[in-house]
Every structure is written in structure tokens, then in C-alpha cells.
Amino acid sequence: MQKKSFAGEIVLITGSINGMEAALVLWDLDGEGNKETSRLAQKTGATQVFVYHCDCSNREEVCEQADKVRKEVGDVTILINNAGILLGEKFCDVSDADFEKTLRVNFFSQTCKAFLPAMMTCNHGHLVSTASAAGLLEITDYYSASKCAVIGMMGAIDSELYHAGRHGVKATVICPYFINTKLAKGFQTESPRILPVYDAECAASKIMDAIQKEKFYLIMPLTSYFFAIKTKNSPLVSIPAVNPVTCTQL
Template sequence: MTVIKYILLLTEILLLILKFLYYIFHDIYTLIRPIKKKSVANEIVLITGAGHGIGKELAIGYASLGATVVCWDINEENNNETMNDIKKKGNDSVYAYRCNVADEKEVFRIAKKVKEEVGDVTILINNAGIVFMKSFLNQSPDEITHGINVNVIAHYWTLKAFLPSMIEKNHGHIVSVSSIAAFFSVHYGTVYCPTKSAVPGNSFLIE
């Protein structure tokens, strides 16, 4: 059993070294032959969890690049603050909607409203997430269920809502924000880590 563990450890180290070398050579190659950046001007970008943190910074960033930004967050006050911060920078093509992404019916209802008031979303960023850093036995059933619903199940609802129009127009992008916790164990991350691990798996398998 000990020998197998050492073999697995050496395999993981080898894979890590290979990944490290790949990214070094990739960066060198892009320095020699830079990748042309794609413009997001006039794209309609919807960001979940836009009221704070990464979501807010993404909203501000996309707005500065000329995109129409649609902010979704369950916290209406924070979400409106993001919208107002963007408008203060002179970008008026920004909209804010309160939405609980864990609620299937609400996602479809607000998605319909966005389509009517803004247009078809062409870039969807599933960023909303929640974490309860407690030992497993100290997490309530509601906390566990809520964590799974927001971090994983919500992605299915937003994909169902916006992917069809992207396929129909043969134009669109989907970004699903995961976490390094998807690949490395985090203390008290008994719900957070598995849910974040599900994000890339879901993205790879969507057809």
C-alpha cells in the first residue's frame, strides 16, 4: 500500500512539473506571437454575483471595454451600488436586477425580463457563489443545500435560460468561475470544495 502511495505521489509531482513547463513554453510562445485580443464592445455580458468581489470587478472591467453589462445579485443594495459605480465612470449601458440564482423560476423570470429590456445575453459569467467555513457536523442541512444550489445547481438554470439563444445565433461565450479549492482541500471545505470541483466538470460536459 505504501509503494502505491509513493507511485501516486510521484505521478502527481510529474504532472505538476509537466503543467509548469507547458505554461512556461505557452507564455514564451505568446510573447513571440501575441494572441489578438477579442473585442467585447457591444456584447451583452451578464454576471451573477455582481454585487461584490470578483463579480463587481468583472462588471466594472467589462463596462470599461464597451460591453453592455447586466448585473445579477441577490443583494439588491450591493448590486445597485455596482451599477452606480459603473455609471459614475461614464458608462450608462449597465443594468441591475435582483435575482436569486438558486431559484429556478426566478432565474427564468428575470432572464425573460433581461431579454425584453436589454436583449440577448452573449456572454454569461456564472460567478455567484457562497461558502460556509464550518466543520461538516456543524453545518445545518439548509446551509449544505443552499451551498450546493448556489454553487452548482444555479449554473444549470442560467445555462438553460441563456444557452439556447447563443446556439441559435451561433454566437456567445460562457464563463464559469470556480476556485483553487476545486483542486486542493481547504479546511472546513466539506461542501465548498466539492461544489467548486463540480463547476469545471459541468462546463466540460455541456453539449
């Protein structure tokens, strides 16, 4: 299968990923983290890097920064929604504020609406959203619900693009089990061979490959997909457990 090139694309990432030979636009609340990502991106081949401070869960700020990007950089052609939070509390124990925060960061921070119209106009672009295998497995209460919403939204967008005849605009949804970032330090799985915790660089490489091959789903590992089928057919099926900690996915 021929892989598409990132050359000449304008890639906006709400989070961090490396290795794209393209103009990168980075959005994050963490100013220092954004600068570090910029440095690493340039080191690994990015031709231009533009850094913006943006709270992706704030609609007004997203629209404001999106307009700024269009004026200063150009129309975004590849959008990677990468923000996410996991607080690790049980449904009955979570505060209303944390419940709303999880939905706001994991679902309402999806910035597709700010950039999709321009992609549809020129029939060229790619929307990517990082969901989670938890959105398929439904094992961590409200976190799973927030990621399930992302999966449903991306499926609906993909269908809408198809029926609108915008076949040049692609959609990809990433469903990793868990990724070993510094914020996920201490996260453990009881069955690492079946449901491994991925190294961040390995996960980033798989994500880039899925985008270049224009896959709709990237499920890591694929075993989580089969667990999802079994749990939907039989809620008594046992899934290898993880120790919940406060963490943010890749």
C-alpha cells in the same frame, strides 16, 4: 494573441466586475450592492447598465428574469456566473440546511441553461463561471464538492459545444484561491507567496483578460494546479492552511 472586444456585447453578471465597455445586466439579491456596482460600472466605461433583482438559486425566478432581459435588453452574449458562498464549517459540523444552501448557491445558481440555447442558435457567446481552486484541491469538504461540480459542468458544456460544431460559443472556468473582498475579510493563508489571497481588482483584471483570450481555465495562482496534481496522487501531501471564515468570493 488578439483579444476579442466587449463592444456591442450584452454581458450579464451574477455578482460584480468592472471595466467592460459593453451593455451590462446585473443580477443580485442585494439591491443596494447592485446599485453600487451599476455606479462603478458606468464610471469605468460601461455604455449601458440594467439592474435586476434575482435569486439565482431559484429556477423559476431565473427563467422569469431571463425572459425579461431578452425583452428589455436583448439576448445575453456573455454570461458571468459569479455567485458563491463559503460558510467555513467542517463536513460533520455543517447543518443540512447550510449544506444544501452551499450547493444551491455555488452550483444550482449557475444560469447557463437560461442563456446557452440562444448563444448556440447564433453560434456566438461566452459562458463564464467562477469556481475555485478548492474545486481542484479538494481541501474544504462540501465547499470543494460544490466548486468541483461547477468545474465538471463547464467541462461537459465545453465538450458538448465542440461536438455540436458551435465553435463560436466559448466557455471559461475561473479557479481562484481566495479573493480579498469585504465579505472575505479576515481570511488568511499561511503561505502568501505560494497561495496568495488576491486583491479584487487584480482578480477582476485577470478574469477579463482570460475572457478576451478565450481561455477555458484561469487558475489563480498556477501553483494551486500543481498542488492539485500532487494531492490527487498522494493524499498525504500537506497544503498550506487557511483560517475558515464566512465569506463570499468575488
